[in-house]
Amino acid sequence: xxxxxxxxxxxxxxxxxxxxIVRFYSLVSSVVLDIxxxxxxxxxxxxxxxxxxxxxxxxxAFHEEMLQLSREAFDLGNELIQELA
Numbered sequence: 001x002x003x004x005x006x007x008x009x010x011x012x013x014x015x016x017x018x019x020x021i022v023r024f025y026s027l028v029s030s031v032v033l034d035i036x037x038x039x040x041x042x043x044x045x046x047x048x049x050x051x052x053x054x055x056x057x058x059x060x061a062f063h064e065e066m067l068q069l070s071r072e073a074f075d076l077g078n079e080l081i082q083e084l085a
Contacts, residue, residue: 020080027073034066 013021041047045054052058 017080017083020076020083024073024076024080027069027076031066031069031073034062034069038062 037047037051038053041051041053048054051062053062
């Protein structure tokens, strides 16, 4: 079960904090989708080709983008922890 704010407190968040929470979940969702795509592409050469995972340069670029999203989510998550604690 993931921790969450009580519904009655959600309306008390600033616009910036609410936007940061949405951004955080969007980043995490993107990373999860990328991981799922990598798993699927390991069995599907069509996906490998479509996402450039069939070349060293394309594979590296995909992983670097996923790493950047992960770092951004991590940093934003830490900021939110501090803000909401």
